[in-house]
Each structure stands twice: as structure tokens, then as C-alpha cells.
Amino acid sequence: MSKESISKIYLILEKIEYIEVIVSNAGSITNALHDLTTYRPAILMHLTSIAEQFEKLRKSSNNTFLEYFEADDLKGIYDVRNYIAHDYEGVNLAIIEWIIRHILPKFKEQCSKIIEVKL
Template sequence: MKKDNLLFLKHILVAIEDIEEFIKDTASVEDFVTDKKTHSAILRSFQVIGEATNNLDENFIESNTDVEWEKVIGMRNFIIHEYFGVDLNIVWDTIKEDLPTFKENVKKLLQKSTI
């Protein structure tokens, strides 16, 4: 694995762990929506994830199809360009439903790089 890809994957993992830390005391989607500090920090972390993903080598992305890279980049683009239209309920669902699997996939890719 190229050194840059490894670095970007590490940035992605750190941002995922940041999201987990930011959300850990948030009990419900209602709490999330009303907590501006938390959802602002999480949106920023999703931007970092998307930006790091967007910088991964194209060959790396094409050879690791277990991850829906386009969706990750698409979320970043939506947050950046449609900031005031972001549906925080969808962000909450993404955190709860998609982020754990994405984290595991990123961790597997990082483990493969150390073999």
C-alpha cells in the first residue's frame, strides 16, 4: 500500500473515533439535533473523512470494493455544498447504521497494510 493511502486511512479512522467520542453521551436523535456543538463537530469529522477518502489513490479505491467510497465522498460533498440543507436525522442514521461497518473495513485495510 502506498504510504499516502496509509496516512489517509489513518486520518479516516481518527475521524471515525472522534465521531464516536462526540456522540457517546447523546442518547437520541432528538438530543443530537438540538446539540449544536455535537452535530457541528460530527459534520466536520465527516468532512475530514470525505476529504481523506477523496485523496486515496484511484487504484486503491478500485481494488478495495468492499467500501462504498463514492457514498463517503458524496456525503462530504453534500455537507460542504448543501450545508444548510443537511438532514441531521440522516446523519444520525449514518452514524448508527453505517459508521460501525465502515470503521471495521478501514481497520481491516490498515491491518492488511502492516502484513
């Protein structure tokens, strides 16, 4: 695994942890997503960044670590990124909440495993 690839894994993990802090500060995922001025925009930007890092890794010559992640989860996060980027006001918040509850914990666990193997 290249140094550049592992740095993207660290960045994905960092963005997931930022989302966790936002949710904690808001008191719940629902509260965070209903805050139109601060929390929701921050969460959506972090999700976009996570998807873009995965996409960069997919396009890189050294992308073997993607085997740690389920293909459907990766496709789903990138699809959500497209919805955020192209139809910001039309983003389905229930889907975003589901991603925060179910997908991000899996991504966090897998990123941590990759980092452990690397160390």
C-alpha cells in the same frame, strides 16, 4: 500500499472514533445532532474530512485498498460531504444519523482490517 495511503486510513479511523466520542458524550446520536453549537458541527466536519480522505485515496495512484469498501458507501459519503459543504442548513439529519449507525461501523471495520494487513 504506500505510507501516504495508510496514513489516510489511520486518519479516517481516527475521525470515526472522534464521532463515536462525540455521540457518547452527548448520550445519543440524536442528542449530538440536535446540539447546534458543538456536537453537530463537529460531526459534520469529521464526516467531511472522512469523505475528503477517501477522495484523495481515490485519486492517488495506489488506491487498491478501496476494494475493501462498498462503492455505494463511498459514493454516499462523498455525496453527503457535498451536501454539508454546499447546503449546510439543509443537511438531512436522518441521513447523517443513518450514516453514523450503519456506514461508519463498516468503515471502521474495514479500516481496521487494512491496518491489520499492513502490520
